[in-house]
Amino acid sequence: MRLHLKILSLLLCISLVAQAQITVIKAGHMFDAVSGKMLENQIILVENGIIKAVGSNVKFSKSDNIIDLSNEWVLPGLMDCHVHITANLPYRNIGIEQMYATESTSLRAIRGTVIAKQFLYNGFTTIKEIGNDANYATADIIKAIQKGWIEGPTIFYAGKIIAPYGGQSHDVNPEHEHLWNFEYIDADAPDEIRKAVRQNIYNGATVIKLVTGDNGIYGVEEIKAAVDEAKKYGIKVTVHVRNDAAAGTNVILGGAAGIEHGFELDITQLQLMKEKGTFLVGTDFSFDNWYAYGMDSATATALTNTVTDRLKRAYTIGTKMAFGTDIIVNLPKLNRVQTNLKVLNSWKAAGIPPAYILQTMTINAAELLGIEKSRGLLAPLFYADIIALKNNPLEDIEAIKTVDFVMKEGKVIRKD
Incomplete structure (x- = not known):
């Protein structure tokens, strides 16, 4: 009996030590998302999935789990605020209505698990799944991630x-x-x-998406109805707007948290968005992305110029922006995230500084999603969503394609 008690006591001690073990990350270069600068030779302490301390003189024990990223560029986990993980249409041959008839919800969910893992392994620890996922396929993907059955990022979900x-x-x-x-x-x-709104929340939505201007324009009161209803549940509303001027203004005045796309928003509207705190999630396709959707070269060029010009004006005015991609057609030989990152061509063409692009992927995205006090920054009490790059993204934003370390909520997902 005494032997059994000693064994149980020893196992308990081992368990408590394991639970209490601190992970120490030695970050040679660490991105401060608030200032947009790299801090040198920082120590990040992580315990139970939460960052406990950050600084250059943080004390730690040799018995702690030490991860040496002294030669890496360490960032908060990236966020994409406009994705469609369950959809993938043929290159230059889109047929959305055909997809409704030929792909079941279960097939869409299986695809979504594959693409969700691609996001996580490429450094996107949080995404906003914006809909177009059949009959609530993403709701089950989220459950599977939470149960530990599959790997994927934290997902904010719009439902239908x-x-x-x-x-x-x-x-x-x-x-x-x-x-x-x-x-x-x-x-x-x-x-x-x-x-x-209530139906979507019942089925697992944590953000609400409306479309206006495609088959009808919502007025201010209709936008406000969605915003007010969602607010009862602590949920934000974002609205798809492409080219209709009245639709965009109604969304801003109706109090939505964000506009998706907004390709032809004018200076007055962008200024009004700045005043109201409305985010732009611009989904700024590159030429390659437009061409993949079936556009001819002239149309793809014109559309690329349009979004680049709008992106440049939004940055100059100071409209709040969060990074979003909106890809449902993969480029040949590229996976979803690799295809998504082609949009960086438009950001670079617009002259947007790399530091600001990183902010749209971290603290700005977190603010839009309502998680600015828990994610998007490497600071005490924030979730330990941490990635590392081989190259310096402040010299070239394309460096975010060189991810070789990913931690989500304190768990190491990838370490090359």
């Missing part, structure tokens, strides 16, 4: 997209009416919008 009648479909014949409801909820008045 709320839109005027027709969603974003075009030319669906009356015999197939409501085909689009596989991914959209028709809502054409404030009460219908409120009900749609």
Whole structure:
């Protein structure tokens, strides 16, 4: 009996030591997302998934778990605020309505698990899944990640997209009416919008997305109905706006947290967004991305110039921006994240400094998502979402393609 007690006592001690063990990261260069600068020779202490201390003179024990990143550039985990992990359409041959008819929710979910892992392994520890995921496929992907069955980032999830009648479909014949409801909820008045918000929250949504301007324009009161309903649950609203001027202004005045795309927002609207604190998630496609969607070269060039110009104006004005990509067509021989990062061509063409681009991927994205007190910064009491790069991203933002270390909530996911 005494022997059994001694063994149990020893196992308990071992367990407590394991639980209490601190991970020490020696960061040769650490990105301070607040200042946009690299700090040299920093120590990051991590315990139970949380950062406990950061600094150049932080004390630690030789018995701690030490990870030496002295020759690396260490950053907070990156965030992409506009992704579609369950969708992948053919190169230059998009047929969204055909996808509704040929791909089940379960197939979409399986694809989503693959792409979710790609995001995590390439340094994106948080993403905002913005819809177009069949019949709530991402809700189950999130559950699987939380249960530890699969690897993936922290996911903010929009559920089905709320839109005027027709969603974003075009030319669906009356015999197939409501085909689009596989991914959209028709809502054409404030009460219908409120009900749609509740339906999405019931099915796991942690952010709400509306579409305006494709098959109808929501007025200020309709946007406000979504914002007010979501606010009851502590959830934010973001709205897809492409080219319609009235649609964009209504979204800003309605109090939405963000505008997705906003390709042709003018100076007045961008200034109003700055005043209201409305974020722009610009999804700034490069030429290669537009071309992959089936555009001819002239159209792809014109669209690239449009988004680059809008991006440049938004930065100059000081409109809040968070990084987002919106890719559903992979480029040949590239995975989803590699395809996504082609958008950096537009950011570079617009003359946006690398430090600011990193801020849109960290503290700015965290603010938009409402997690600015827990993620997006390497600081005490923040989750230990930490990545490391082989090269300096402040010299060339393309360095974010050189991820060789990923930690999510204190757990090492990748270490090359």
